[in-house]
Amino acid sequence: xxxxxxxxxxxxxxxxxxxxxxxxxxxxxxxxxxxxxxxxxxxxxxxxxxxxxxxxxxxxxxxxxxxxxxxxxxxxxxxxxxxxxxxxxxxxxxxxxxxxxxxxxxxxxxxxxxxxxxxxxxxxxxxxxxxxxxxxxxxxxxxxxxxxxxxxxxxxxxxxxxxxxxxxxxxxxxxxxxxxxxxxxxxxxxxxxxxxxxxxxxxxxxxxxxxxxxxxxxxxxxxxxxxxxxxxxxxxxxxxxxxxxxxxxxxxxxxxxxxxxxxxxxxxxxxxxxxxxxxxxxxxxxxxxxxxxxxxxxxx
Amino acid sequence: xxxxxxxxxxxxxxxxxxxxxxxxxxxxxxxxxxxxxxxxxxxxxxxxxxxxxxxxxxxxxxxxxxxxxxxxxxxxxxxxxxxxxxxxxxxxxxxxxxxxxxxxxxxxxxxxxxxxxxxxxxxxxxxxxxxxxxxxxxxxxxxxxxxxxxxxxxxxxxxxxxxxxxxxxxxxxxxxxxxxxxxxxxxxxxxxxxxxxxxxxxxxxxxxxxxxxxxxxxxxxxxxxxxxxxxxxxxxxxxxxxxxxxxxxxxxxxxxxxxxxxxxxxxxxxxxxxxxxxxxxxxxxxxxxxxxxxxxxxxxxxxxxxxxxxxxxxxxxxxxxxxxxxxxxxxxxxxxxx
Ligand SMILES: Nc1ncnc2c1ncn2[C@@H]1O[C@H](COP(=O)(O)OP(=O)(O)O)[C@@H](O)[C@H]1O
Ligand SMILES: [Mg+2]
Numbered sequence: 001x002x003x004x005x006x007x008x009x010x011x012x013x014x015x016x017x018x019x020x021x022x023x024x025x026x027x028x029x030x031x032x033x034x035x036x037x038x039x040x041x042x043x044x045x046x047x048x049x050x051x052x053x054x055x056x057x058x059x060x061x062x063x064x065x066x067x068x069x070x071x072x073x074x075x076x077x078x079x080x081x082x083x084x085x086x087x088x089x090x091x092x093x094x095x096x097x098x099x100x101x102x103x104x105x106x107x108x109x110x111x112x113x114x115x116x117x118x119x120x121x122x123x124x125x126x127x128x129x130x131x132x133x134x135x136x137x138x139x140x141x142x143x144x145x146x147x148x149x150x151x152x153x154x155x156x157x158x159x160x161x162x163x164x165x166x167x168x169x170x171x172x173x174x175x176x177x178x179x180x181x182x183x184x185x186x187x188x189x190x191x192x193x194x195x196x197x198x199x200x201x202x203x204x205x206x207x208x209x210x211x212x213x214x215x216x217x218x219x220x221x222x223x224x225x226x227x228x229x230x231x232x233x234x235x236x237x238x239x240x241x242x243x244x245x246x247x248x249x250x251x252x253x254x255x256x257x258x259x260x261x262x263x264x265x266x267x268x269x270x271x272x273x274x275x276x277x278x279x280x281x282x283x284x285x286x287x288x289x290x291x292x293x294x295x296x297x298x299x300x
Numbered sequence: 301x302x303x304x305x306x307x308x309x310x311x312x313x314x315x316x317x318x319x320x321x322x323x324x325x326x327x328x329x330x331x332x333x334x335x336x337x338x339x340x341x342x343x344x345x346x347x348x349x350x351x352x353x354x355x356x357x358x359x360x361x362x363x364x365x366x367x368x369x370x371x372x373x374x375x376x377x378x379x380x381x382x383x384x385x386x387x388x389x390x391x392x393x394x395x396x397x398x399x400x401x402x403x404x405x406x407x408x409x410x411x412x413x414x415x416x417x418x419x420x421x422x423x424x425x426x427x428x429x430x431x432x433x434x435x436x437x438x439x440x441x442x443x444x445x446x447x448x449x450x451x452x453x454x455x456x457x458x459x460x461x462x463x464x465x466x467x468x469x470x471x472x473x474x475x476x477x478x479x480x481x482x483x484x485x486x487x488x489x490x491x492x493x494x495x496x497x498x499x500x501x502x503x504x505x506x507x508x509x510x511x512x513x514x515x516x517x518x519x520x521x522x523x524x525x526x527x528x529x530x531x532x533x534x535x536x537x538x539x540x541x542x543x544x545x546x547x548x549x550x551x552x553x554x555x556x557x558x559x560x561x562x563x564x565x566x567x568x569x570x571x572x573x574x575x576x577x578x579x580x581x582x583x584x585x586x587x588x589x590x591x592x593x594x595x596x597x598x599x600x601x602x603x604x605x606x607x608x609x610x611x612x613x614x615x616x617x618x619x620x621x622x623x624x625x626x627x628x629x630x631x632x633x634x635x636x637x638x
Contacts, residue, residue: 078509080505080508080509100505100508100509101508101509101511101512101513102511104508104509104511105511109509109510110509111509112506112509116509117506118498118499118502118503118506120501120502120565125495125498125499126499128492128495129495129496129499129510129512130510132510134492136491136492136493137492137493137495138493139520141493142491142493142494143484143487143488143491145487145491148492152492188506191510192509192510194510195510195511
């Protein structure tokens with residue numbers, strides 16, 4: 001992963017799609033494909049995605065106003081919720097009716113918008129839970145420490161490594177409950193990485209993380225791509241999206257209304273509509289951002 | 301009023317076979333709730349199945365006592381599976397409701413005269429620890445639990461532990477089972493397996509998102525804790541007759557009190573909590589009637605013997621408010637007040 005976290009203009013992946021850009025456009029090498037995925041809550045159609053493909057080894061941002069169905073879509077894709085209809089596949093394997101823990105074992109890991117740090121476990125134990133290769137997690141083997149002690153030390157080292165990168169190493173023996181909201185977000189992301197995922201789905205990873213940490217979090221996300229992973233993340237701050245995303249998918253009212261390059265997509269009338277309704281004269285960056293940033297030097 | 305006598309009788313509960321039995325059941329609850337987050341309100345049912353399974357194994361299946369013990373354990377495993385399969389996928393509180401109801405169903409079935417030929421209904425079962433054969437299939441000569449006692453007849457020990465060979469044998473067997481159970485639980489909760497179940501206690505979706513089969517883990521916890529509870533029931537059956545009136549819901553609540561007293565998320569807390577709880581129970585149960593008799597309390601002796609439950613309830617409230625982690629739990633690990 002990047003050893004030089006100061007580069008300010010990350011290398012963008014381009015040429016991800018084939019054919020004309022439109023919602024549901026085909027990708028050259030999709031890792032995840034969803035078709036006709038629909039989820040209703042009573043009369044409310046929370047998600048109704050015709051077709052969408054997530055490009056492999058790229059950073060894709062999923063944006064859209066509150067209530068657009070982003071979190072619900074995450075839940076559906078990862079087996080935490082079941083759609084009323086639809087099919088979706090990961091690496092060509094159908095995930096319909098596959099339970100959440102099996103989805104995770106296939107290499108599709110998600111984090112939660114409402115952080116799920118395991119409060120009364122230490123930060124280190126939180127991390128170690130992410131490991132997928134500890135034989136001592138089986139009931140029979142757990143009684144015999146010589147079976148799992150060595151592996152546990154390896155996991156410990158790996159966790160320490162990640163904790164250092166996320167600046168949580170000093171907290172490793174504290175209960176996760178004692179961390180700040182932002183630190184819990186970091187912990188959850190670090191814990192997800194312990195599983196060596198192929199596709200990481202982050203639901204608002206930056207929410208509640210203080211600006212100083214935000215930058216390093218962005219670096220981490222970029223680092224994931226360098227390490228060969230695919231990232232799909234939900235974020236409201238368009239400045240950040242523009243900074244790191246290779247591709248943007250826009251949802252509104254459950255549907256994918258636009259897709260495209262992060263710089264182009266915001267000019268799409270459907271997106272402006274979705275976000276602004278009648279306030280079309282407002283700057284989109286300021287509306288979608290959680291904080292109004294002073295005018296940034298234009299990124300290109 | 302014989303205060304010293306009361307004190308000594310109470311202290312005898314320190315090493316009483318019943319106290320050991322309750323400590324086992326409380327340990328099972330600690331695994332369920334303190335470590336696994338499962339709200340089992342039906343521990344009395346697991347104990348009843350352990351005890352009745354053992355007695356029925358001897359009386360009706362003609363098994364030697366040590367094999368009959370496995371009938372009791374097997375019954376508890378089946379009970380855990382029946383409870384767990386429909387409820388462990390649901391939210392935690394459902395398990396509480398279902399277990400409390402299921403334990404009552406078990407008790408009422410054991411009490412019902414419909415199965416009286418099998419369970420002894422209101423009389424319960426007896427005579428299974430002695431040398432006698434079985435009801436339907438005489439199995440002479442095998443000998444029961446009592447015949448396996450290698451201690452020569454006689455009285456051993458010192459006051460308040462001056463007891464005959466049978467009580468001492470019960471103690472030794474009970475403490476051995478308890479020691480093994482504590483060791484196993486200690487190993488389990490300090491292993492990677494234990495890390496997973498504690499994670500599930502905190503947030504099962506988070507653990508699921510890391511690729512763990514949460515349902516399977518919860519089932520394992522329910523079964524293992526249930527088996528430890530059944531061992532408690534076995535211990536009671538070793539020491540005396542079995543009767544459904546013992547395995548009532550209030551027994552479950554006493555176990556919970558002992559658990560919270562010692563510390564829910566600890567391995568030795570259940571033992572300490574059980575000892576304190578049952579010694580104190582015995583003490584107050586003897587003290588209050590004696591005080592009433594001496595005219596120092598405005599109750600009849602019968603009323604006075606019930607006052608201890610008021611005190612216990614009050615103490616439980618104070619405990620939960622002022623020391624929710626229990627006497628031996630860590631201050632930060634307030635497992636049950638989330
Ligand atoms: N469990 C649920 N029950 C009923 N409605 C829900 C549920 N989850 C989400 N919704 C509704 O579905 C819509 C999409 O929500 P969500 O996916 O959380 O949006 P987003 O993450 O894009 O802000 C919202 O209108 C929300 O109220
Ligand atoms: Mg959301």
